[in-house]
Amino acid sequence: MQVKTVLLCKSFMLRVALEHMLAGSAFAVQNKADDENEQDRRSQRSGDHLFILDTASPLDETLAExxxxxSQHPGSHVVVVSDSFDEGILARLCAEGADxxxxxxxNENILVKALELVMLGEGYFPSASVRNFLDRRMTSAVWNPPNHHDGEGPVTDGALKEQLTSREVEILxxxxNGTKNRDIAVSLNLSEATIKVYIQGILKKIxxxxxxxAAMWATSALLPKA
Incomplete structure (x- = not known):
């Protein structure tokens, strides 16, 4: 199925690059004006639309957009592209509904796969941002010394509604990052069934x-605010 894709990037060079990278994929780039002219027809099926914008504008303008x-396109998906992401900005954009x-x-393959994950309802985040976040969390003073009653000490954070173990935070x-269960299992050297149990526990706690x-909650609750 073709996904009507509207590029709202302020950077002309970025728009051209994205058009080239998405050519031949399921993401059919169309002119914003053409998309607006179809507003009535797509009002009942806006979920198949994708909007891509950059961070060239001031943060407040990007958040407002x-x-x-x-608000105007219920069910649509919004993806933000940038040269780099500050985790505080990620959290604020996510809070406004960015998918x-x-x-x-x-590269082209990563971009297309990321957009496909978004259209399936999975959030996508740059892996480097997630790794940096986890690295800082593991060395941050806000982590309590672990109680080794089960090999996984509880982690307490004022922003968390419930206690999460370090393993649960790692899985979050x-x-x-939109990682599938089987890939999480391989990375952590655990069985896929164990990962499912962990995820069910996380869902219940939060x-x-x-x-x-859970991914959206974690972005808001765990990533530092700007």
Missing amino acids: VTSLK GFCLTSS GFLM GAQNRTQ
């Missing part, structure tokens, strides 16, 4: 209905 797109984040340095990092909600 994400909010406006999600995914891609680096401009991503993978969920924020009150999320699915892994996408």
Whole structure:
């Protein structure tokens, strides 16, 4: 199925590059004006639309644009592309409803796969941002000394509604990156069944209905605010 894709990037060179990278994929780039002319016809099926914008504008303008797109086009998906991402900015964009984040340095295959994950309802985050976040969390003073009653000490954070173990926080990092269960299992040298048990426990603790909600919650609750 073709996904109507609207590029709202302020950078002309970035728009040209994205058009080239998406040519021949399921993401059919169309002119913004053409998309607006079809507003009535797509109002009932806006979920198959994708909007891509960059961070060339001031942050407040970018946040407002994400909010406006999600409000005017219910069910649509919004992806933000940038040369780099500050985790505080990631958290604020995610809070406004952005569904995914891609680096401009991503190659064609990574970009297309990331957009496909977003259209499936999975959040996508640059892996480098997630790794940096986890590295800082593991060395941060906000981590309490572990109680080795089960090999995994509880981690307490004022922003968390429930206690999460270090393993659960680690798995949330993978969920924020849209990693599949089998790939998480390989990375952690655990069985896929064990990963499923961990995820079910995480969902129950934070009150999320699915892994996408868990990823969105983690981005808001765990990443430092700007």
